[in-house]
Every structure is written in structure tokens, then in C-alpha cells.
Amino acid sequence: MGRAIIVHGGAGLIPPDRYEVAREGCRAAAQAGWRILADGGSALDAIEAAITTLEDNPGFNAGTGAVLTSDGRAQLDCGVMDGASLNVGAIAGVEHIKNPIQVARAVLASPHVLLVGAGAEEFAHEAGIALCDPGELITPYQYARWQRGYRPGDGAHAGTELDALLPQPLAEQKSRAAANGHTANSKPVHADDVKHGTVGAVAVDSNGNIVASASTGGRAGKHLGRVGDTPLPGCGYYAEGGLGGVSCTGDGEDFIRLLLAKRVADYLSAGLSAQGAATAAIRLLGERTTGEGGLIVLDSHGRVGYARNSATMAHAFMMDDMPAPFAGI
Numbered sequence: 516m517g518r519a520i521i522v523h524g525g526a527g528l529i530p531p532d533r534y535e536v537a538r539e540g541c542r543a544a545a546q547a548g549w550r551i552l553a554d555g556g557s558a559l560d561a562i563e564a565a566i567t568t569l570e571d572n573p574g575f576n577a578g579t580g581a582v583l584t585s586d587g588r589a590q591l592d593c594g595v596m597d598g599a600s601l602n603v604g605a606i607a608g609v610e611h612i613k614n615p616i617q618v619a620r621a622v623l624a625s626p627h628v629l630l631v632g633a634g635a636e637e638f639a640h641e642a643g644i645a646l647c648d649p650g651e652l653i654t655p656y657q658y659a660r661w662q663r664g665y666r667p668g669d670g671a672h673a674g675t676e677l678d679a680l681l682p683q684p685l686a687e688q689k690s691r692a693a694a695n696g697h698t699a700n701s702k703p704v705h706a707d708d709v710k711h712g713t714v715g716a717v718a719v720d721s722n723g724n725i726v727a728s729a730s731t732g733g734r735a736g737k738h739l740g741r742v743g744d745t746p747l748p749g750c751g752y753y754a755e756g757g758l759g760g761v762s763c764t765g766d767g768e769d770f771i772r773l774l775l776a777k778r779v780a781d782y783l784s785a786g787l788s789a790q791g792a793a794t795a796a797i798r799l800l801g802e803r804t805t806g807e808g809g810l811i812v813l814d815s816h817g818r819v820g821y822a823r824n825s826a827t828m829a830h831a832f833m834m835d836d837m838p839a840p841f842a843g844i
Contacts, residue, residue: 517835519719519817520548522565524575524829525712526764526809527705529844536574537704538842541831544568545840548718549833558720559597559620562728566593566616569714570730573654574704576712578614580654581732583661584739589652591732593619594629594746598725598754603628605746606635611646615730618644619746629746656702665736704829713745715752715762719817727752727760733767743767749777758783759792759815765800765808765825773803779812789813789820797822
């Protein structure tokens with residue numbers, strides 16, 4: 516049984532000139548989690564560190580830099596599952612949370628499983644997690660993409676028509692977003708016509724505990740209030756002691772219809788390897804739906820698997836006896 520962590524930065528189309536940025540972002544997240552595992556820390560702590568790193572990277576569609584809804588908001592979803600206890604913590608549709616993984620973890624430690632919107636934000640406040648101005652989540656790049664209208668297939672309308680409909684406080688937050696001072700790496704990792712993108716991580720610690728998580732801004736131009744697979748256990752992520760863990764990214768509605776993350780655990784239970792389970796699940800996605808996406812897997816021994824039917828999926832992993840994380844597209 517070995518320690519391991521694997522992360523992904525979303526499935527879709529990453530232009531070649533963004534490959535290294537995507538790899539480096541995933542590599543940094545894997546390293547953040549690995550440092551905790553290497554010091555004997557828990558898989559849950561490692562996952563929080565890795566996902567926080569991805570949420571704070573404005574190039575990925577989670578936390579700061581998330582894509583915007585049809586009316587120009589960043590609405591975030593996140594979920595995390597502890598394979599030892601089968602406890603789940605998830606939130607959806609939040610707009611005042613800088614790092615949704617922190618709130619999802621707090622929910623995991625509570626009697627609840629899934630909290631949404633204002634209720635989730637009230638819970639965060641009660642748990643001592645600071646709320647943020649929604650404008651802090653919106654990068655100039657994402658605001659510009661929304662304002663001109665996401666490319667065909669993203670379901671967004673022209674921003675010039677929507678600006679007049681925005682509540683004035685939100686419109687003011689948009690104008691403040693341009694002053695956030697993000698670097699060139701705030702340019703989105705994925706191309707404009709990508710409808711989705713989720714970050715995720717799975718880790719196994721020295722005690723054999725396994726934890727899986729996913730975090731996202733959802734689809735570009737999504738209907739206000741839309742929730743995909745990301746906060747739903749068994750759909751966007753799943754972890755079970757003795758089997759393994761998985762985190763998914765892609766067309767969320769199809770992942771929900773297939774309960775795809777849980778199917779990966781079933782494949783592991785049936786004796787497939789981590790790679791075999793990942794490949795079988797993505798094959799099923801292609802056979803039963805028109806959806807695109809990918810997923811990452813660790814089995815209970817820390818062995819890695821990953822697969823996709825999308826053009827690319829940024830990912831990185833680290834395990835015992837590796838001098839540095841492997842990062843790929």
C-alpha cells in the first residue's frame with residue numbers, strides 16, 4: 516500500500532500554447548498535496564491543499580477564474596468524500612466563497628451532505644470561513660469572454676444585452692474585477708468553445724485512507740442555478756475504502772445519468788486495475804451518451820489510472836519513489 520495523489524485540471528480542448536501552463540498548474544497542485552502526504556499527513560488534508568491550489572489558479576475553471584453564468588455570475592460547486600467513513604461534504608451554487616473545498620470539507624464534518632446557495636454560505640459563515648466579494652472570483656479574461664458572448668455551443672447570450680439586466684451591485688463588482696491584478700496566467704487554460712471544465716483530486720495516505728474531490732465553476736454560460744455532477748457523490752467523484760477513489764470532469768449531465776464515478780468503484784470491485792476501470796468507464800460514456808470528458812483514479816494501493824474521450828485533460832500525479840510529479844495533457 517503506497518501513498519499517492521493524482522489531480523486533474525479539466526477535460527476539453529487546451530490549445531498547444533497553454534499546454535505548459537496547464538501542466539504546471541496541475542504539477543503545483545500535486546506537489547502541494549504530496550508535501551502533506553510525505554510528512555505523514557492525511558489524505559483529506561492533502562486533497563484540500565491540492566484543490567485549494569487549483570481553485571486559486573485563475574487559469575482553471577474553479578474558484579477564482581471560473582466561467583460565468585448566462586447573467587454573468589461565478590457560481591461554484593464542490594464536493595469531497597472520505598472513503599474510510601463514506602462521509603460526504605458538498606456545496607453548490609455559491610457566489611461568495613473563494614475556496615469551495617474548504618466549505619465542502621466543513622460540511623463533511625457536519626451532519627449534512629449537500630448545502631446550496633445562500634444556505635451553504637450561511638453555513639460557511641457559521642463555520643468561521645470568510646465570505647468574499649463575488650467580484651473577486653471574476654478575472655478580466657473571463658469577464659471579457661462573457662461580455663462578448665461565449666462561442667457557439669456554450670449557451671451564453673451577448674454580454675451587451677445582459678449588462679442592462681444585471682443588478683447594479685453585481686455590475687459594479689464586474690467593473691472592480693478588472694482591477695484584481697491577475698497575471699497573464701489568468702488566461703483560461705481551455706479554449707473558448709469548451710463548455711465545461713472541472714478540477715479534481717484523489718489521494719491515498721500512509722494509513723491507506725482514500726479521499727476524492729471535485730470543484731468547478733460549471734458550464735460556461737450556464738443557466739443560473741444549474742448544477743452538474745461535480746458536487747454529487749457517485750457522479751463527479753467517489754471514494755470507498757478498500758476499493759479506491761475517482762474524480763471526473765466533462766459533460767456533467769451525462770456523468771449524472773450514468774453515475775459514472777460509482778461505476779468506476781464497481782469496476783475496481785470486480786477486479787479491474789485502476790487503469791482498466793478508468794478506461795472501461797470512459798468507454799461506457801462514449802457508448803451510452805454523446806458526452807465528452809475524463810476521469811482520474813487511484814486504487815486502494817495507490818496505483819494510478821486515467822482516461823478521457825476529450826481532446827485533452829490536464830493531469831499530474833505523484834507517489835512514493837517518484838522524484839517529482841509527472842504532468843501530462
